Amino acid sequence: MAADKAVLSQREIDALLNAELSAAEPEHHATTADGPRRDLAPGRKIKPYDFRHPEKLSKEQIRGLQIIQQGVAGALAASFSGRLRAPVEARLSALERGIYEEYVAQVGTASIVVTIDMSPLQGYAVAAFGVDVAFGIIDRLLGGRGKRNAKALNRELTDIELALVRHIGMDIARSLIDPWQRVTELTPDVTELALGAQVLHVVPPSEFVITAWYEVRFAEQTGGISLCFPLTILEQVLPRLSGQSIFDNRPTRGADRDTRVQESHLKPMSVGIKAFLGSARVPATDLANLQPGDVIVLDQEAGDALRIMIGNCERFAGAPGTKGKRMALQVTGEVDDDGWVRPFEGTAT
Template sequence: MPPISEETPMLEAPVLDPPVLDDSSGLYPAYDFRRPVQLDRESTRQLEAAFESFARLWSAQLTAKIRVRAHLALEGVELVSYEEYAGSLPGTTAMVTGSFADREEPCVVQFGLDSALLWVVQMMGGKSISLPEARTFTPIELSLVKHLMDGTFEHLSASLGPMLPGEPVFGAVHYNPQYLQVISGAAAVIVARYTMNLGDVQSTATVMLPASTVVDRLAETGRGAVPGHAAGRTLDQVRAAPMDVTLRLAPLPIGAGEILDLAPGDLLRLPHPETKPFELVVGTTPIARATTGARGSRLACTITDIHEETP
């Protein structure tokens, strides 16, 4: 290659624009690297079933206690950071914490203050067709709400069962989600969101569980839910898997030159004695010895002995 002089022109590679992917159909949603951890489909299904069961129990409790037909509908279950969860709530709301024995992270049941004041009015014998103005609870109102939430936490424990580290116990009522730092803002939490109907009045509610208290138990619950006959099915599938079985003679070493010189009609002297059984082989593994025979008009082999497994 001749040396490059100052007069030699240099060719520059053209700068290509980065390819633009056309995803007008939305098949490839943007990946959020701030939340790389997600719940798998089976875990989400188990949580949704448990939170729907809780919705039915809580609806029945509210209907019996406040004498207004209550109905809760689960909107969805998601895994977010606690900071995101707190930021999605109103500036003033009721956040009731439930503590677990030997655990620092509590769970939270959240609902509107106006909804809770409607509960109180109904429990005290009053009637209301609209939500009262939201405000913090008086000591008597707080006592009534606490009594109601004791039963709510029992229903939460009954619905989620082994997914929880124990039965939550009423802790306290907080009114500002921005100041309630029950766990680290970056910690992952599982949030169930509900639409709450109290007669003709509609509001919302949420349940928050620290992911650290649920995910491991959720995995154990999923493993325990595997049917007991799964191992038998696996064995049946292995037994039914097709495999090629070969009846093999003793090998004959032969040179490459002799192979190239082979022609139709040539005879090869095989080193396998007539009285020696053949090897029955699966793949490259000998499994038994067999002798040739016949079954009707078809060739067959008779198993003479099975190779014992060796460690």
């Protein structure tokens, strides 16, 4: 009989369980799905931390880098305007932080990818632009209006097109030189160029990067260019990115004095300048039979700019004319190292 009384009925068991749950309810608010948590002290707030995109640069350093990249946008516009002989607009549309594998995913396979050696800094930057942008520029360089050929987007680039695209990559690399002088002297060079992600292995996938995105407009078309800088490069100039020199890039007194000394020595010197109307190849038989009044057709068209030589170097382009009773030459552009004419925004006589 005593053994029977020791066994609880189902109703008694349920009553005990309900009583235990009721006693535990006041402490329920202190637990979460991930386990118990402690209440915060009054006035304190939780600050989320992004482990995938940690804050590697300060706000001042990001601001300094933004100033540099805005300068790169202006240099890109000037460089492409000279290359295409047409107005080009470029602006910095975004400056993003992330990891390299995310940048690779954003670039995709329908892009031209350029690896840039950031010498004397240790490391490589990566530039990318769409194949449609490349074909628009190529069309303009070959005498077209800069229109994109939809059929060409599905084929590989020819050797001639690759050579032209390499010039585009060099323009992007050279556009870094002047803006980056705020923090360091750069001699960037294009080391690799390929279609798609073939050269994107130069940076570890998990590397923290800063990516500058540019919007470029030319020939009534809009395209995008990106420049990706790994943290390993940025770490080498971080102290200067946050310094006053990034916001006020005035030359030092010593450098200014050296410039004045150099100018005082150079100004008295005279330099020979020559302008060439053009040239022609004439068979020896025709040359032997030249008569007064014969016409020799030159290799330049009537509207082409004349090439101006300073010493033995071709440096400027100009248009012929007269001033008073003398022949004159109006300087209209500058010839770069590749032989391309970069027109001036305004002309000088």
